[in-house]
Amino acid sequence: MSVTASYHHIVPLVVAVAVLLLSLSSPIAPSTLSAHGGSLHELSAANPCNATLLPHNYTGTVVVVGASALPTVSLNYSYDAVVITNLTNGIILSSVCSVENGTTVAGASGEFAFSVDPTPPMTCNAPIGQIIQCVTISGPYEQVRVAPSIPLPPGDFSSVAQHGNSFQVHLYPYLASVRIAPYVASATFSTGAADPFGAEGFTGAGNATPMPPRFDWSLSGVGWTFVDPTSGPAVNVTAATGAGIGNLSVIATLNVTGGILTTPPASVELLAVSTEISSASLDRTVLDVGQMTTARVNGTAAAGYTYHATIDPGLGEAVVSAPCAAGPGVGGALDVACAANVTYVATGVAQPSVTLSNGLSSAVWGFPDVTVNPAPSVELLPLLPVGYAGAVTSVVVEARPGTGTLPYSEACWSSGVGAPQCDHSPGPTWTFASVYSAPGNYSASSWTIDAAGLTRSATTTVHIVSPLTVAIRTSSTTGTAGVPLAVTAFVSGGDLPAEVWWNATGASNPFASSSITSDGPLETTFVPSSAEFVTVSVVVRDGLGTTATAVGTWTIGVGAATAAVPIVLPSTSPVRAGSPFSVEWQALDSGGDVVHDFASDAEVELVVVGSHEAAPGWVNASGVGTLTSRLPGWFDVPSTAWIGGDLNVSVTSRVAGSIQVDLIVAAGLSSGSSTVGVSVLPDIQQLRLFDPRTAVDTSRENDTLWQVTDRFGNAAVGASVVVTTSFDGDQVRAVASALPEPGDATAVWVNFSAPGAWAGTVTVTDLAGDVLVPTTSVPGLSGPWTILVAIPLTAGVGIGAVSGIAAFTRDRRRRRLVEATPVDDETALQRLAEGRATVVDVVRRSGPIDLAGIATTWEPPPAPPDLADWVASLLTDGTLDARFAADGVARFFLAVSDHATTQVTFDLETFDRAQQRRDAVAADWESEDP
16 A cells, blocks of 8 residues: 555656657557557456445444543545556556545544545646646545544544444543452452462453553451552462451552543452361271371361371371362361371371361361380291191290280181181180191191281191101120120101210210211111120100100120230339339220230330330249340240239339339230339448548548449439447447439548547448448557647547538538638637537427438528538537437437536637648649539
């Protein structure tokens, strides 16, 4: 249409261009126009508007909605028409469909009319030379359009409807009414909910206004409030618990040119309903773990919401969601019913509760306490029952303590044969008995029902076996001591595996044991220990504790000798070298029985314990006499020396020490118990002196150290010799003890000193009186001598004699040589007097006592080194006397005087000179000691 409307403005330009073109061409012949004289009619017949010719007269009505007065309304109308532009010479320039316009005004009642001219005149423009352009309009054709003139009345918009040649024109206000969504007169809501409402403005035509109006909200009623600010088309309201009836209203206004459009108010009635629980229950309040209880909840609530119930079972169980169903209730409310199953997995007393809610309004209800007991648990005792065919097999069905809800209503047992057995006692243990006729495995089951109605069962397999039997079977009832005896038994039936024990006469414990897993023979060996009647029994105990026993008896003879055991031993006291002692061995079999017919060559060996050194000696055997010795310490025993299974010998050792007597039997008997030990002492009654070493040697004084042994050359430990001096008819006996020497040797000092000017003799004997060395003659002094000289010499004899008694060793002499510091005379005399007095006091209090005893009782210890000298001086002056005991050791005691006391006066200077002379003589040989 816009293109066609511009056509009238460009026609002159088009015509000018056309005239110019024609003037440049050859002149048009007059026949050309006539030739095209009919082309205008043909062109108009070809309608470019493509529309049907309509009536030329139109009418209409203008209606103003929402206003009582009709304003003056001017209307525009337009229609389509064919516009032909041509030249007077017959050339058609164009033929188009163009929009033509017109106006009209509605009357006071709103009617209007207009007519479209069907034959408008042709219009031509001023000629340009010989050419004239003309425009012809023909029609009217579709479309014919009507529209109110702009501007419209304030706040209005229009709509036009055409029915043929009649038009209906409406004017509507942009804002005529307001509505509240949801579009209900009364709405029910849940308390606590934020309930949304919206306002919408509508035009006079009833559709939504395209222009945003302003909304003014108001809310009334107890407990009702706005949630958010009230500006805008949407608000949220909420009701508190216990709210009454509320009212929500809204007014819409719109500012338009020339005034304000205001709608009447729209309102809605508000009702609030709280969620409430009217009742709730559990179908059971005492149940077992794993057992369900159904929770039911009934309540009232507001419509329009989704409801759910949340059940808190208690005891730490997870909450349970209960689905709800709703139906119409009273006063616009809903009746809500919810249910769910609750299962407890923990025991205890629960306090369950339920919450009914739509997410906005909630109600809580507490259920009664629920007692949850451990789930019943049933077990069979034994777990795998075993019994014997034809016998009663008992089982115990037990509800484990602390499980299930008491009391139990019953327990049942199905043995696998026959009908089940049930016991309606409360338990918790029930015993059932069944008899199975044949061995085999039977499937069985049991079950219990507790007070909560929960059933628990257990299944098992009952194993039935034949009764247990055992028997001993043997082909011989005799045996030999020490020889294994084979015993066989046969086991049948029983609950296997089974334990087996073998016992025999005289054995405190089983000699064999084993375990069997199947029927069949049992074999073992038994070694009888002695010749006797032996009863062997076998005891079999199966898994049911049943015991079966079988017994067999054998006659056992004496076995082969296995050991030669000493049955007669030497006394535990030591024996002396050269003194015989008896030893007897007996040939025994493995059971300790004497093998009376035993005879075998053997050897007796004498050995020093702890070495391989043979101990020479003599051995005599009963019935055969002295045994032949091919090597020192080895003695041959002929088989004839065994008498009735015994070997009796007499053994004499020439060697002192720990001696071992071994018997080695050619028949291969055990030698571990054939060994005999004996302690042999030297024969100190028969001594030998040899290898003398002289320390002091003058005609009237001698100190000599002699090596001493017994008659067999053994070191004479504990031996003593008796030195007897005889001068002027007075005889003095002194005992000298053997002293240990390096190399396990012994030695003894033989010392003497002439007591005066007289001649005399010195004799050395053993304790038996046998002379050990030739008698020594001591010459007398020639020429005058004084008593002052005789006295210290006599004292010297006493000291020498007691030196032998006290083991006067070279250590003592060495000590004297080391004492370089001289001692003054007064101190020496005082020491001598005090020492002698103490010795006399000790002997008086203790009675006869040896030198070692005096030293032991000395107070304060230790005994002084001069003790032997003091004892010697007391022997010399007759204050003490000595007597030899059976052990060869001298005992000292106070002498009984039968004459007047002899007073001795010492010349101290002479005494010291004599002592120094003696020490000087001994210095050379003492320095050689190790």
